[in-house]
Amino acid sequence: MPQPPQSYRELETLITAEYATLSKRLQQTARFVLDHPQEVALATVAKIAEQADVTPSTLIRLANSLGFKGFSEMQQLFRSRLVDELPNYTERIRAVRSATGETPDSTQLLWEFADANRAVLEQLPSRIDPESLEKALDIFEKAHAIHVMGARRSFMVASYMTYALAHVDKPALLVNGLGGMYGEQLRAMSQHDALLTISFSPYAEESQKACEDAHQRGLPSVVITDSNLSPLARFADVVFVVNEAEVKSFRSLTASLCLTQTLAIALGVRQDKKRKA
Template structure:
């Protein structure tokens, strides 16, 4: 399935508008593709079922059934524990076990995040993670940007990286100063862009500046078809849990910790000695 998704991402720009919508849906709803009917995919993408068939054929499948078989094979035999957690949540809600009480609400959020963590661990791209750590290691100056929902993750990653000897800057854009804060980025620097749908225009601006200056870009985003991913040197895909229409940042925070610890290991940084006692939370 990884080869198929990589092919979709590589060919995304050349796809017609309708097929782009299908590509985004398929990439962001991998677990659902196991049981989703062609008519449901078409309705979600506001296209005709024939467009879904054309999409499948575009990437070498005879039709939608053969494409769906790829997803079913990948997620068979318990390969997608996150899906079982989703079903568990739905069952508990249907049976009234998750009420609107603070405890019920919190448990639903915890269950959703538990499933998302399991699925994230299953689909973790070790090769991309290794390349991401190399980018961090080789950069002279690391810029980190994330706005609105992504800001806490960007701020936390900046905090972690500040425990190395690297020059690190959070591009906060305070007072509308995104352009000023990005002005000095150069070819030996790295921009870490954290952004999820609908992809903040300020983050997209920073990515364009970095790209124009020849700097490398590490993106943490939710789709290989996102504008952040398409311009990136390396992309780390992060799928978060959602409950009560509230999207979590649990996986993104864990990924930030993983990047920092891996970088610290590469730098041979002794976490017990490099900073004052208790400085890393």
Template sequence: MSKKNRPPQDVDALIQRLQADFAAMPPQFQIGARYLIDHPHEVPIASMRTLATQAGVLPATLVRLAQSLGFSGWTELKAVFVQSLHASPMAYTDSAKAVLKGRNKPLAMLQRAVQAQAQNVSKIAEQNATSMAQAVDLLVKAKRVYVAGFRASHAPAFTFYYLYRLFRNPITMLRAEAGTLEMELRALEAGDVVVLVAFAPYSQEIVRVYEAALESGCKVIALCDSQVAPIALEANCNLIFSTEVPSFFPSSTAAVALVEGLIEQILARTGKKAVMDLQSMENQLHQTGYWKR
């Protein structure tokens, strides 16, 4: 079986295949494919007939769509989504119980953690081989940029905001302080670029920003842990990072590394003006912002 006809083995690969083949699909296949892309979490729990009704196609269309992707039928395609559901991250408390089992071997725990972090970071270039250039292009051309990341995702989001402001403006950090998120979202306008950072479990705030950005006609760049993350399904560009480590909490190390790589490429594309603005900011920081003996 050729690589093209080999059925995807995980949801991310399946979504990428649907997106890649979408333009060449018959209209009814496109309707079915769009529904699968937009509602991946419904596939494992609903019948094929129910999904077909909700999508607005015949059940046979979903069968033929599955076969066009290399599956023997709908059941095999659905199994990919079911497998993804079963592979959902454990609750923090369950993961913490697993961590306790290795507490008598702290050095081994640290070594496993470092190895996992290194593996996550090493995947970044391959995961974003084509999407990185697209993200850079959107950001270089943007007149206004907004960035959002809440809870554990705030750190990499703020890193993007801080580094971007060293040589480019304007950029706004959506903070949702004191319940003001809805007021902040009123500023979004068509043509703005909104950078979202999130990994599972996804906060309600980040999904709300994503929805508001789409409603306002903004360009959306999603930095997340999956092509089927709720902020990635209709984003203009997805940048993917891995969060899996043996600890009790998903890791944001690869997310920060991805942000730093993205910022570096934005500066390189912006050219001499970015260097001049950076120098101006750096001079100011050395005069007033850094401690001196």
């Protein structure tokens, strides 16, 4: 291997090509460096090795087996990539936009979506009331099981929440309406459970119904929606209002997802603490 790559892109290609011929540890390492180029660019061998869960020697060996004289030489390529790619974000959007004129070509769309979602995420945490967060977590913690309801566009968020809750060992049930059994699934909620409903305009009939149902039966209920005036708001014990991004009249769900993810993991953290105590 006398000819080391001269650019990051060449390096990427080389690693992909040679991957199969590498040993187990070297594969693990190769994979890590490709997946965390930023880390590799700036950290020390020891730090990177620790994060990749290998020994420093292995990193050196990887560099050597790719034709470099040592790790430092390889690191240079990762650094050059950082510098080359350093984008002034808004400038690049403008560049993409003007280069394509009026036509909404796919790359420009991608920039716009990414930017819109990014902006939404920037605002989200300061717009969520910390007390509401804690209150919602109280409800979830006390509940035996959490039923999660979301129809149409919101279904995805509900399904993700159910998945995440399961991963922090919280019994969670997705109200999916399979076989037209929304009613049956809702009736299955016990007095010790809680309901989380995600619903955006135009608020699906089923979601409203679920929320009202829980309210009448005295079940604790948390709602994620898009306005304080949402029909679901008045039935809930805790309401989260999230502002979603919109591009070309397509609304995204990034903020809601970020919030549900936080709820799930914060719940996990709480449960952990409680168990230890």
